[in-house]
Amino acid sequence: MTRVDPSRRIVVAMSGGVDSSVAAALLAEQGHDVIGLSMQLYDQSDPTRSFGSCCSLDDLHDARRVAAVIDIPHYIMNFEKQFDAQVVDNFVKEYAAGRTPLPCAHCNSDLKFATLADRATGLGAEFVATGHYARVDYDDATRRYRLRRGVDRAKDQSYFLFSLSQAQLARAIFPVGDLPKEDVRDYARRLRLPVADNPDSQEICFIPDVDSASFVKQRAPEAALPGEVVDEAGHVLGGHEGIHRFTVGQRRGLGVSSPTGAPLYVIALRPAAATVVVGPKASLERTTLTASSVNWIDAQARVSRRITAQIRHRHQAAPASVCAIGDVSAAEGTPASRAEVIFDEPQIAITPGQAVVFYDGDAVVGGGWID
């Protein structure tokens, strides 16, 4: 935060949660010219869609109340179309392709630090702040912006921010990244913010009742074709109602019994044949993966580098080596920018569609989408 002149105008993306509320409050307290913007992401007029962990009508009201308490201007912008195109559409396509999407990362790099940031520019705001648990600073030696894990490791959200470009990081401020969650809540209580004790958000915000399968089926009925559940040798063990209902590593709800009695896991999804491949836990183990659309935050990391690699949000980053493959000079974040990761120890359930994020200690070296 020290890099931002207090007189500069900052737009805070306010979701109505405690983290972004405190982010706005902290910046306002420091004397910045703070504007709260909340994104309306889906049609709020349908009362049956009153779900959610983020950006629902209740949350937008919460954001408004917080803005009133800390006395900053607050506006709600309608991003329904952009959200649908940038985030929801991709989410559905990924499931239909037998992959397990990570919509929050897309929302960050393709909506908050894209569309919202553009709007901020139009309003004369150079910086965009969010309530993410992550830290960003400028490295004078490499002349690049660095992204690091939040101080509160249990709440760290750097995994969801790996795809931010240098230009996006240059404008990003994460005011709660230096704080433990308890301090954030204490601060909110001290300021009597009406959201101080709101529960942490967990689910995907646009999916009612945590039911991704119904959502995907409704949006892409063609992807919800019934098919067979087979073992690794190709023996048919049973049927299923669509590969979008499965994710690699899944154990529950397979609807087939194991011939050997050992628990079965989803090993792979084959969208072309609508086949779900199951097998024992050992078959989930892999030591290598490749990733596409790799974003290098530390530009020097393209050459083979020792890192720890995290393959999903709740995964203990594991020691590995990473190096760029294919067109090694491809622009950061473009599909041709690819990398291979070789883990020291086999990892369970490397899931296509999720992100792999490379860390050097606390610093995000880069990351990409698992092939």
Add this chain to the structure above:
Amino acid sequence: MRVYFDYNATSPMAEDAAAAVTSAGRETFGNPSSVHHFGQRAKAVLDEARSAVATLLHGDPSEVVFTSGGTEADNAAIRGAADALEPSGKRHLVASAIEHEAVLNTFKALARRGWSTTLVPVGSTGIVDPDRVLEAITPGTALVSVMQANNEIGTIQPIAEIARMAREHGALMHTDAVQSIGKIPVDVRALGVDLLSLSAHKFNGPKGAGVLWIKRGVRMLPILTGGKHERNRRAGTENVPAIAGLAAAARLAAQKVDAEGLRLGALRDRLEAGILNAVDGTAVNGAGPRVPNTTNISFDRVEAESLLIALDLEGIAVSTGSACSSGTLEPSHVLRAMGLPTHRTQNSLRFSLGLYSTEQEVDRVVDVLPRLVDKLRKVGRR
């Protein structure tokens, strides 16, 4: 300097109106239905208010029914007429496509009950063609509802002509005058309407008070049932303080409408010319007679949502389209009905002036706009 150019959304109370609200809430606080002294004092306030509204509208005090505002008045007019006429077999309603949601959504509600409805289109001027209304009227038409002035673009509709056609074909005529009262003279007899809605807070009265004017002899059923208030036409203890404020605002409007019309017209024209001159790629939406306080302007290559916010950050309050539940903006149904292309329905701002607007405020807006528009257009080009 904060500039408030959103009088069509709501207006600050005039001093007289605020004083009347306080006085009726503290001194004449009785229930007007009560027999005792306190009730009589409150009843007297209501009677005076009814006379003030009658004077403003050139009607009779007995024709004035107090409501909670414009939306209730519109609902009471349409549903009240529909309920009364349903037994006669009439089952059809006509309105213009640019009515307020209070009318449009009440039509939708009646459509779910089996009524048929016709929305008469408007041309690019934003003015309803009476001949199109005539085409829409059938022997089964119970009521025609056309607003006197449009809230978004300010165009004044040919109510007298439409009312004549409605009358000739046995239909009741309702006009939503929420946006014309206080801006132009309104005479219910000259208009020839059967029903007229108004709302106090649009002309420097308090929120929560409105009127449905019902021509003597027009048969209506009440939409609120309960006690015998308002001659059995609207149940519920009258909101005396707000009605007292409404009356004060009505007296002010009746007294000032001609002079204020001229003053606001000059200010609006100065603002409009100033903007068209200072910002390229701008155009006024709507043509023909307009209320003197309103202008609606399209800004090419600018998202109205962003421009509205940028203006607010400069202390200038304007509006666009209609706000939805969360307060975000939806493309204007009025501009869409006028056949404007999608981009123009999303890049238009409404500036509406009123009692406390000044030339300095107009000049400030004209001064600030070019820089803000420029900035937004630069982002748009990236």
